Amino acid sequence: KIMHPTSVEGVDDMISLGDMTEAGLLRNLLLRHKRGLIYTFVGSVLVAVNPYQEFPIYTAEQLYHGRKLGELPPHIFAIAESCYFNMRRNLRSQCCIISGESGAGKTESTKLILQYLTAISGKLSLQEIEKQILESNPILEAFGNSKTIRNDNSSRFGKYLEIFFNKNGVIEGARIEQYLLEKSRVCHQVRQLHPSKSQLLSPLSEAVVLFQCKPIKPQVIHLQMQGRDDAKDFDRIRSALKILTFSENQFQDILKLLAAMLHLGNVTFDGECSQTAWIKSTLEKSLTQRSIEANKERVTKPLSSQQAAACRDAVVKAIFNKLFKWIVENINNVIYKRLANNPKSSYLSIGLLDIFGFENFEVNSFEQLCINYANEKLQQFFVGHIFKLEQEEYMKEGIVWNNIKFSDNQNVLDLLADKPCNVFALIDEESQFPKVWPI
Numbered sequence: 280k281i282m283h284p285t286s287v288e289g290v291d292d293m294i295s296l297g298d299m300t301e302a303g304l305l306r307n308l309l310l311r312h313k314r315g316l317i318y319t320f321v322g323s324v325l326v327a328v329n330p331y332q333e334f335p336i337y338t339a340e341q342l343y344h345g346r347k348l349g350e351l352p353p354h355i356f357a358i359a360e361s362c363y364f365n366m367r368r369n370l371r372s373q374c375c376i377i378s379g380e381s382g383a384g385k386t387e388s389t390k391l392i393l394q395y396l397t398a399i400s401g402k403l404s405l406q407e408i409e410k411q412i413l414e415s416n417p418i419l420e421a422f423g424n425s426k427t428i429r430n431d432n433s434s435r436f437g438k439y440l441e442i443f444f445n446k447n448g449v450i451e452g453a454r455i456e457q458y459l460l461e462k463s464r465v466c467h468q469v470r471q472l473h474p475s476k477s478q479l480l481s482p483l484s485e486a487v488v489l490f491q492c493k494p495i496k497p498q499v500i501h502l503q504m505q506g507r508d509d510a511k512d513f514d515r516i517r518s519a520l521k522i523l524t525f526s527e528n529q530f531q532d533i534l535k536l537l538a539a540m541l542h543l544g545n546v547t548f549d550g551e552c553s554q555t556a557w558i559k560s561t562l563e564k565s566l567t568q569r570s571i572e573a574n575k576e577r578v579t580k581p582l583s584s585q586q587a588a589a590c591r592d593a594v595v596k597a598i599f600n601k602l603f604k605w606i607v608e609n610i611n612n613v614i615y616k617r618l619a620n621n622p623k624s625s626y627l628s629i630g631l632l633d634i635f636g637f638e639n640f641e642v643n644s645f646e647q648l649c650i651n652y653a654n655e656k657l658q659q660f661f662v663g664h665i666f667k668l669e670q671e672e673y674m675k676e677g678i679v680w681n682n683i684k685f686s687d688n689q690n691v692l693d694l695l696a697d698k699p700c701n702v703f704a705l706i707d708e709e710s711q712f713p714k715v716w717p718i
């Protein structure tokens with residue numbers, strides 16, 4: 280088949296592509312990528328191809344300000360401007376959904392949109408808030424991101440960041456909502472030094488091994504490993520915590536909790552946990568025995584070493600989860616505090632949704648299932664929304680059209696999570712094994 284002229288040269292907006300096939304779309308992206316052009320429009324949707332290298336294309340925020348979508352070559356700033364423009368012009372809050380598989384570049388794109396919005400707002404005001412919102416990122420990444428086989432800085436939680444603007448288009452505050460933090464990696468990496476490491480935990484876990492469980496002093500964190508400058512990262516997080524008004528005491532408490540989690544990871548159990556040798560403190564008690572109350576009588580039973588290890592892991596995961604939630608809450612107290620008392624309708628907002636991307640490892644855990652389910656759900660919403668919008672547009676313009684059929688993943692979603700009986704309901708989150716049903 281003769282190639283359409285648009286496929287030879289490539290196009291900025293794939294709506295104008297002559298070969299509207301999967302191969303045609305991919306060829307266009309490839310052609311552009313070879314020329315160092317990582318962004319391509321498909322109407323109002325932007326496709327970003329991860330270049331895995333730094334391009335000097337993120338300094339000219341002002342160039343995109345006030346320009347319509349499509350006026351300038353495709354760029355992430357053009358999408359950010361489109362959100363900002365539509366919010367102000369139509370007085371309607373906007374939402375930007377960033378989707379793609381793990382390592383595709385979603386978090387980087389979210390940060391670039393935020394960079395654009397804070398730069399535009401910063402021109403109009405002299406507030407601290409933009410800096411505080413930007414500085415929340417390294418903190419969340421330190422605790423909620425991790426190195427995986429697919430991505431050195433993989434988000435292990437979902438994030439919805441809502442940025443609130445006043446009527447002059449100036450940022451007044453923001454609020455972070457976090458979803459489904461992956462907790463199991465904290466236990467695996469503590470015990471086995473799994474390659475999946477959180478940035479803040481990695482120097483600490485190494486320190487524990489090096490110093491054979493002696494109490495951790497902050498200075499042992501100054502280690503350089505795996506091509507990363509951990510000391511620099513650590514200072515960066517510390518300064519971000521200061522900007523978000525975490526006190527020195529709170530910072531020390533965070534370190535203590537991290538150290539406690541790592542020490543707990545080094546606790547091992549030998550055979551049946553004997554009560555006399557072990558029961559010294561409340562924590563030890565709760566890790567090594569189980570009490571059941573029946574008919575007002577309390578029966579205490581020692582746990583097997585395997586059960587005690589599962590119990591220890593559950594405690595560590597719970598501490599990590601609470602710590603993360605507490606950090607997000609504290610950040611929100613700073614970036615959202617002025618807005619909290621005003622009615623929500625006083626502001627317009629731009630929401631940025633950045634969730635963990637689709638993953639498929641050789642061995643997949645319960646958490647991967649949840650991550651992939653969230654991605655399926657988002658895909659369904661996105662496809663449904665786009666087709667609905669497109670067909671509404673046709674209707675408005677009086678264009679004759681055939682109802683467009685698109686592949687729907689509803690069956691997959693129902694199998695996984697439709698009530699009352701679904702795959703999720705059969706799995707116990709803690710053990711990741713099927714629940715044992717009472718007979």
Ligand SMILES: Nc1ncnc2c1ncn2[C@@H]1O[C@H](COP(=O)(O)OP(=O)(O)OP(=O)(O)O)[C@@H](O)[C@H]1O
Nearest residue numbers: 331332381382383384385386387430433434635636
């Ligand atoms: N626009 C970009 N320019 C340069 N490098 C980029 C860009 N986008 C992504 N990268 C590189 O790719 C890496 C992975 O990107 P990112 O963490 O944003 O992926 P992700 O889609 O959020 O993945 P996950 O779902 O695992 O969190 C980044 O650490 C960065 O090195």
